[in-house]
Amino acid sequence: MFTVSSYAAPSAAEPLVPTKIERRDVGPLDVLIDIKFAGICHSDIHTVRGDWGPQSYPLAPGHEIAGIVTEIGSAVTKHAIGDRVGVGCMVNSCRECVNCLKGEEQYCLNGNVGTYGAVDRDGTITQGGYSTHVVVTEDFVVRIPEGIALDAAAPLLCAGVTTYSPLRHWGAGPGKRVAVVGLGGLGHMAVKLAHAMGAEVSVLSQSLKKQEDGLKLGADHYYATSDETTFEDLAGSFDLIINTVSASIDISAYLQLLTLDGALVNVGAPAEPLPVNAFALIMGRRSFAGSMIGGIRETQEMLDFCAEHNLGAEIEVIPASKINDAYERVLASDVRYRFVIDTSTLV
Secondary structure, three states, X not given: OEEEEXXXXXXXXXXXXXXXEEEOOOOOOEEEEEEXXXXXXXXXXXXXXXXXXXXXXXXXXXXXXXXXXXXXXXXXXOOOOOOXXXXXXXXXXXXXXXXXXXXXXXXXXXXXXXXXXXXXXXOOEOOOOOEOEEEEEHHHOXXXXXXXXXXXXXXXXXXXXXXXXXXXXXXXXXXXXXXXXXXXXXXXXXXXXXXXXXXXXXXXXXXXXXXXXXXXXXXXXXXXXXOOOHHHHOOOOEEEEEEOOOOOOOHHHHHOOEEEEEEEEEOOOOOOOOOOOHHHHHOOOOEEXXXXXXXXXXXXXXXXXXXXXXXXXOEEEEOHHHHHHHHHHHHOOOOOOEEEEEHHHHO
């Protein structure tokens, strides 16, 4: 084991502080990554504050990791020293269940190993990307194409693939009308990706204050859901709705916006249940579904797609000393559209 500098939460009720965390020595199939940038995801805040259940502390969050390979194990074949690489929301899985064998490790039937706050196969608690270095098995490290800057690439490892996966699975493309609920860290990537796939894209936001941004990002239309006429005017309009918000919304009302056989897919993860009126589903043979990140193969596919279409996240790079301020700004929806930590400021 060796120690590295990090920012970690001492408890659910305390701000993150500079500290040291342990990393395992590089094994035969491991890759050591010098982390250059780490994105701040809303789920980082939920996790360290115990919103999704009790945690083991101190806890260094961060699952949007971009960096450079500095050491590889003796049996590593997929990566080389000097490679530009990324690590997303998971660092291991059983690799034996039917879902893992299909390349859907995120749905591992034995539970994938999260990048932080999870029990790894060796029994240790994983620590995330708010740190200078991380050791990850080669199978869970992806290549970042040269066409994407490392800072703009970091959020793609969660926000990018979380929205890319349902857009691909539910067939976003030419002739499809896609709506994105919320224009935040996830939503802005959903707009960019759906537009690049050729879909007609609408943003459904509480107000019109980000309308100019939404249209620049690739939206064709922008609607305020606080306007009582919006749900009447848009009834039956969309083939696919991606809900990116991590708060309770009236799912039944949004289901009414779907056309026959349309799907509303939840990628936001609110702590409270989302009740659904069965008739909102039955009357249009509509579907209410969920989607969680993507497998390693799909994550690489997403990165290659972003490089091909010159896509990256819209970011605000911050020093580590501003992490706690950034958390409060995320909760206040005061970010356009993803905070990214310059990890060189950790030392």
